[in-house]
Amino acid sequence: MPPLSLYIHIPWCVQKCPYCDFNSHAIKEGIPEDAYVDALLHDLEQDLPLAGGRALQSIFIGGGTPSVFSAQSIARLLAGVRERIGFSDDIEITLEANPGTVEAAKFEGFAQGGVNRLSIGVQSLQKDKLNLLGRIHGPDEALKAAALAAQCGVRSFNLDLMHGLPNQRLEDALEDLKQAIACNPAHLSWYQLTIEPNTLFASKPPVLPDDDTLWAIQEAGHELLLAAGYRQYEISAYAKPGFEARHNLNYWRFGDYLGIGCGAHGKLTQEGGEILRTVKVRHPKGYLDPSRDFMDQLNKVEAEDLPFEYFMNRLRLFEDVPKAEFEARTGLPLAEAQVLLADAVKRGMMVETDSHWQVTEQGHRYLNQLLASFL
Template identity: 55%
Template sequence: MLQLPPLALYIHIPWCVKKCPYCDFNSHGQKGALPQDDYVGALLRDLEQDLPLVWGRTVTSIFFGGGTPSLFSAGHIAAILDGVAARIRLRPGLEVTLETNPGTTEFDRFGGYREAGVNRISFGVQSFDDGCLARLGRIHDSAQAERAVKLAQDAGLDNINLDLMYALPGQNLEMAELDVQRALDLSPAHISHYQLTLEPNTLFHARPPSGLPDEDGAWDMQERCQALLAEAGFAQYEVSAYAREGRQCQHNLNYWRFGDYLGIGAGAHGKLTLPAEQRILRRWKTKHPDAYLAAAGSPQAIGGDEALEPAQLPFEFMLNALRLGEGFDLGLFEQRTGLGREAIMPALRSGQIRGWLAEEGDHWRPTPFGARFLNDVMASFLPD
């Protein structure tokens, strides 16, 4: 039987100063003044429309993603959080993350964000090499990135994540190592370190940049940077996530453990467990900001609903859970999918024989070999 998992809230703010050539998120370059007041109202109407799906439940984390949420003023972020708190129960002391572009930050905003209820900042640094940043199309330089992090810390925000990318155009192993070291010098609580990929429907996919490291070069960067992070006391708890003790991102852990999340905002996605109906629902909102603003709170703002079929659930669960170094318990699979463990045992045994998966009682996790070929491991759980 399906059991209710924790519930998170994702809030999408779709605007950015300039669309980066590698970005495949629903983001739109800013043209003139942002409709902040109108968008706050639209978000709250959107939430109200979804509330019947989650009556009586408590939100355990909130994440503002984008786009660039830090384009919104502290007052508008406060209005969103106050409006959310007036409509749904929030767990006391819950993690509230705001994604931030280092090129759009000011000291007084960090103090205002903290007063509004934000207690975790995620900086999209990507690199501390100005040449790499320029080739990535970023609007900030390394000095601005360092200054922004220090401003946030001075404002009393100590739960800080730095996003870093590797295998960048023109990057070599020494440059990748230096990026990690400069990040560590800023004493963040969390570092996300992931490889640049050329996603479909991006400028980089249509016109790949020159100077990209080959597969072996990228692997060398990953291994060396993993070692640097481990030496500095950062435990790798997910494929691309490293944290000091007790500073794992609770919002993302909920995703990876196949928890539930409401998604509000233009193009936002949600996943909700409905035990009374014994089904799991995915819902997403219309993508374009203008269309969303015009329709938020009405059925026209719902881009689609999809009830996951039982045959899809093993892959959907593993797509998340196998990203975690800790792996998963069979009991968690049963609770989060409503399926018996026999639905995945053949694929688990096959993965064990291939050296991809390790068994410890009812607990399964990827081996180091399996972690290197994780896409193949996940694909083994696809329906026939």
């Protein structure tokens, strides 16, 4: 059975950012923290039969902005989870946080409540770019939040940083990255802004850098991160050795995860090898309605869809892909993958040995084309 993680979704945030397509809701009349924590724990109880008695290797509390909850509520939530399911000895527990002053002041309370990793949504360290992104914090608050994260007692912290922002020049992007590196986070998520459907940016698209500028930013930023001691282990993630996000690694390695909270997704392998996908009720009002079930969708992943699902996740990583893992995680014979990958190997997008596959530099550059071969 694959390792098991838990994703917890807290959907509220102070305001909706124009680029955000996550299931998030701006706070209008307060947050029903106690009722929502109760609902999350009840949701978890209902999912436990799907977990197969496994202990959790990681927990990720995402959103929205989970740091709008009080430290007491997060502590009660984590204590309730521990009462219902086992924790591994070295469990990683991540909470996404806003760099705003009010949330940053809670960091020590989150750590005392069981959180051992913070992920801080900085996005940029330049005031004009933050304004364009609809962020409610300024550069000084972001830097202060990073300093507090380094001192509050968590094992490590991540900074989320975007590039390819409206009107961004190469020197702007590199200055953001230099300031983030100076904060000495163990992990940096550095990803390009994309315009997603059903967002404010989709209806009123900003002017983004051209392809040549985007490529120059990626190349120069990559070299800057390597020189600072970070290693790229995933398409948009860099970490110092030993500080890769274990929760995210479990996603990309096609591990299992419970998903609780509004709109949360789960993937769960059953004893007979069947793989289930779960989706919870999306809107807070429906999720908190005691007359409704938390489960919105429960579907079996069909065998013909498994190669695409496996490789769509696995090929985001820069590490080797063990052939034995493909068989173990999908239950499919190795021959099925070899037929699908033959053209990619022939085109130089992947290399193959007796024991593993490896995506080449060309394969990572044209990953979407590579993944299309599985459709």
